[in-house]
Amino acid sequence: MSLFSPGSLPARKFAAGLFTIRSYLLLLIVAVIVPMMVLVAILAWDYGTAGRRTIEAQRLDAANNLKHLVDREIQATAGFLSGLATSLAQHPSDPRIAESAIAAARSDGFAAVVVHDRAGHQLFVAPLGVAASLTATRDLGVAEVVASHKPFVTDFVADAGEHKPGLFFVSVPVLVDGQVALVLSGGLQPQRLQPLMAEAGLGDGWRAAIVDREGIILARRDRPDLYVGTHAQKPMVEVARGKQSAGLFDVVSRDGVDMKNSYVRSAFSGWTAAVAVPAAVVDAPMHRTALTMAAAGLALALVSLLLGALVAGRISRAVQQLGVASAAFASGFPVPLPTSKLTELRDVAQAMQVSAERARRREASAREAQPQV
Numbered sequence: 178m179s180l181f182s183p184g185s186l187p188a189r190k191f192a193a194g195l196f197t198i199r200s201y202l203l204l205l206i207v208a209v210i211v212p213m214m215v216l217v218a219i220l221a222w223d224y225g226t227a228g229r230r231t232i233e234a235q236r237l238d239a240a241n242n243l244k245h246l247v248d249r250e251i252q253a254t255a256g257f258l259s260g261l262a263t264s265l266a267q268h269p270s271d272p273r274i275a276e277s278a279i280a281a282a283r284s285d286g287f288a289a290v291v292v293h294d295r296a297g298h299q300l301f302v303a304p305l306g307v308a309a310s311l312t313a314t315r316d317l318g319v320a321e322v323v324a325s326h327k328p329f330v331t332d333f334v335a336d337a338g339e340h341k342p343g344l345f346f347v348s349v350p351v352l353v354d355g356q357v358a359l360v361l362s363g364g365l366q367p368q369r370l371q372p373l374m375a376e377a378g379l380g381d382g383w384r385a386a387i388v389d390r391e392g393i394i395l396a397r398r399d400r401p402d403l404y405v406g407t408h409a410q411k412p413m414v415e416v417a418r419g420k421q422s423a424g425l426f427d428v429v430s431r432d433g434v435d436m437k438n439s440y441v442r443s444a445f446s447g448w449t450a451a452v453a454v455p456a457a458v459v460d461a462p463m464h465r466t467a468l469t470m471a472a473a474g475l476a477l478a479l480v481s482l483l484l485g486a487l488v489a490g491r492i493s494r495a496v497q498q499l500g501v502a503s504a505a506f507a508s509g510f511p512v513p514l515p516t517s518k519l520t521e522l523r524d525v526a527q528a529m530q531v532s533a534e535r536a537r538r539r540e541a542s543a544r545e546a547q548p549q550v
Contacts, residue, residue, distance in 0.1 A: 202485055202488065202489035202492070203482065203485055203486065203489060205485075206481055206482060206485040207482075210477075210478050210481055210482075214474050214478065217470055217473075217474050218470065218474075232454060232458065232459050233425070233437070233439070233459065235380070236383070236437065236439045236452045236453075236454045237423070237425070237439040237441070237452075238378070239377050239378050239379055239380075239383070239385070239439075239452045240385075240423075240439045240440055240441045240450050240451060240452040241423075241441045241450075242376075242377045242378055243373060243374075243377040243385055243387065243441075243450035243452065244441040244442070244443050244449075244450040246373040246376055246377060247370065247373060247387055247443055247446060247448060247450060248443050248445045248446065250369070250370065250373060251328075251330055251347060251443075251445060251446050252445065254347045254363065254365065255328040255347050255349055257282075257285060257363075258282070258328075258347060258348075258349040258361055258363050259328070259349050261278040261281060261282060261361060262349050262350065262351040262352070262359070262361045264277070264278050265278055265292075265351050265359060265361065266351050266352055266353050266358065266359075278290075278361075279301075279303050282363055283303070286365065286369060287363040287364060287365060288344055288364050288365060288366050289302070289303065289304065289344060289346075289362075289363070289364035290302070290303045290361070290362070290363055290364070291303075291317060291346075291361075291362040291364070292351075292359055292360070292361055292362075293317070293319045293359065293360045293362070294358070294359055294360075295319075295323050295356075295357050295358060295359070295360070297319050297320065300359070316331055316332075316334050316346070317329075317331055317346050317348050317360070317362045318330075318331055318346075318348050318362075319348065319360045319362075321348075322348050322349065322350050322357065322360045323350070323357045323360065326350050326352070326357060327350070328347060328348065328349045328350075329347070329348045330345070330346075330347055330348075330445070330446040330447065330448070331345050331346040331347075331348070331362075331389075332345065332389035332390050332391050332393065333345055333367070333389050333391075333393040333395055333406060334346065334364075335406065343367070343406050344364035344365060344366055344367075345364070345365060345367065345389070345395060346362045346363065346364045346365075347362070347363055347365070348360050348361065348362040348363075349361050349362075367395045367396055367401075367405050367406070368396075368401075368405075370387055370395055370396035371396050371401055373387075373396065374396065374397075374398045377450075377452070379398065379452065380454070380458070382454075382455055382458055383398075383452060383453065383454050383455075383458075384397075384398050384399055384430070384436070384452070384453040384454075385397070385398045385450070385451065385452045385453070386398070386404075386409065386413075386450075386451050386453075387448055387449070387450055387451075388409050388413060388414075388417045388448065388449050388451065389417065389447070389448050389449075390417060390418065390447045390448070391408075391414070391417065391418065392408050392409045392413055392414030392415075392416075392417035392418060393406065393407065393408055393409070394406065394407055394408070394409050395448065409451075410428055410430075410431070412426055412428045412438070413428070413438070413440075413449075413451060416440050416449060416451075417442075417449045421442070422441070422442045422444070423439075423440065423441045423442065424439070424440060425437070425438065425439050425440075426438050426440075427456070428453070430453070434455055434456075435455065435456035435457070436453040436454065436455060436456065437453065437454050437455075437456055437459045438451055438452070438453045439451065439452050439453075439454075440452075
């Protein structure tokens with residue numbers, strides 16, 4: 178057993194300082210880890226933001242796709258009616274041509290057909306049971322067609338008759354010698370627009386709707402039977418009545434879900450296509466990235482601190498042993514030199530061993546030189 182142990186050294190009374198080697202090493206590790214964690218957090222934030230922006234771009238693209246699909250459907254309808262209008266223009270006074278055109282329109286899915294002259298007088302309506310409010314000239318855009326020579330798409334027109342919940346109309350000019358002689362209007366049920374929802378490229382859980390200029394829902398992805406023919410929520414109504422052609426807005430749905438909405442207005446029909454994505458879906462990439470990065474960063478930080486503590490402990494014990502050996506050397510006791518795998522500490526131990534050996538030789542020489550009594 179060594180005559181000089183760490184517990185018996187007077188120097189131990191002042192050996193404890195404000196920081197130890199272990200604490201310095203751990204602080205060094207923390208100083209390295211913290212900037213890295215900050216960098217990881219910044220990268221995670223940027224990555225999550227990019228994912229969020231991707232979904233926002235996708236919902237705007239989906240709204241734009243839905244708008245194009247609506248325009249395609251309305252333009253196809255206007256083209257069909259224009260073909261019938263050409264037949265009527267060639268034989269405006271032949272009732273058989275009119276009856277044939279009406280029959281073709283009915284077979285193509287038109288629920289109502291109305292013919293006005295350029296002055297707005299109604300010349301023909303089929304079926305006869307269509308309510309009078311359904312055929313008002315201002316609702317069917319007769320004046321707009323006469324003035325522009327272009328097709329006109331109406332808003333949702335409520336019907337109190339057999340065609341509940343209502344219709345929308347596409348009106349086209351009947352040109353004779355380059356002038357609008359008649360206006361042909363074909364009424365369609367909003368259900369005709371429902372298949373467009375499946376073609377718009379909507380994600381799971383996404384919602385979509387088509388609203389007219391007054392904010393009345395013409396088609397809806399979810400529960401169309403309940404909401405078609407009714408006004409959309411106030412923010413959507415304001416968008417439909419506004420002048421912005423496209424944009425984004427947030428709203429809480431009727432069932433209490435936070436939604437991120439995008440909308441695009443059609444210049445052809447004046448209607449607005451809207452796509453809504455739950456806020457949880459939009460924010461999911463950011464939350465997922467943040468949790469993943471946080472978990473990985475915490476795990477790496479704990480591993481680094483554990484390894485740092487182990488290394489610091491080995492260094493600290495080796496230095497303490499050197500301190501004991503140094504104190505023993507200064508007190509004249511045998512030097513218990515520590516063994517260490519650290520090159521620097523081995524060099525110090527070897528230097529102390531050489532010094533101790535030289536000191537013993539000097540003491541031995543001094544004793545031999547003293548006169549014998």
